[in-house]
Amino acid sequence: MSTQKECVDHLRAYCRLHTLKGIGAGHAHELVAAYFGYRSVAALRAEGSYQLNMLEEAEILIPDLTLMQQRIGRLRGLPVDLLPVGVLAEEISRFLVDSGYFAGDIWHTSNLAEYMETDVIQHYTTIIEDDLSGQMSETNAYFDQLDIEKVELAKGENALTVDVSGSLSGKHDWDRMFHGDSITFNAVMTFQRVAGRVAYMKPDIATGGTVNNGYQYDPAE
Structure with missing residues (x-):
């Protein structure tokens, strides 16, 4: 059967x-x-x-x-x-x-984009942060806050693609020269289709980012 x-x-x-x-x-x-x-x-x-x-x-x-x-x-x-x-x-x-x-x-949800933003992406923050380790090393900040600004879904014939945009923010050591304390990033999560139109593998994640190194107000000034 x-x-x-x-x-x-x-x-x-x-x-x-x-x-x-x-x-x-x-x-x-x-x-x-x-x-x-x-x-x-x-x-x-x-x-x-x-x-x-x-x-x-x-x-x-x-x-x-x-x-x-x-x-x-x-x-x-x-x-x-x-x-x-x-x-x-x-x-x-x-x-x-x-x-x-x-x-x-x-995942039981009728709003997948919202579910991705509020539940799913949080499980993969470590991977996203690891992908941004190069940009993080360019700064003197300690990063601890990942903010999601936009989530876009595209359901293809062979995969579900989730495009995530946001920023990774941290705290700068004001005793050292400022080199930025936030990174604008874009992560592409690709879920390969396995069975039916709703069953997938866990995602492959590719992340890129840019350090925002504009001048920041020093509270000690």
């Missing part, structure tokens, strides 16, 4: 317990397809390069909650007491984990 079919059967069983009438097989197939990032069951079945049986190789899973919500808005005959999209997605995710199909991190 395919991963898709097992997810469908589990979702139907779950909905039978939590709705008055449950959901039909066709509706469940459409919701599972949307969970994996496909606009239709036909599109999921036509997938050639990123089969769902590769899920166990992935490290990050990002269910497409927005697409699931869109499908619910267009499908007719769904139960009036159907559970919220977030609940349905979490149940599919739990099934994948419990069944051994996936063992990585799952």
Whole structure:
């Protein structure tokens, strides 16, 4: 039995317990397809390069909650007491984990750019700072604050690319000549696609930056 079919059967069983009438097989197939990032069951079945049986190789899973919500808005005959999209997605995710199909991190969010800024990027600050070690060495500052100004996402055929812009700020030793205490940086995070349209490897990160070495006010003056 395919991963898709097992997810469908589990979702139907779950909905039978939590709705008055449950959901039909066709509706469940459409919701599972949307969970994996496909606009239709036909599109999921036509997938050639990123089969769902590769899920166990992935490290990050990002269910497409927005697409699931869109499908619910267009499908007719769904139960009036159907559970919220977030609940349905979490149940599919739990099934994948419990069944051994996936063992990585799952990001349940309908706003990926915001989630990247508030949660994900913070886990990779050490890598970004390491990439900026050359620029940091040009200054006499001690860097301790990473600020994100802009996050842009691009979903390609083979990868999810996240472009992050911001600044790394620190404190200057005013007993030494000033050489800048902030670095403007740009980091490109590339998540290679593994399975479906929502399962990826952990990102490769490439960061570049420029020291802002304009004159700064010395509080001791």
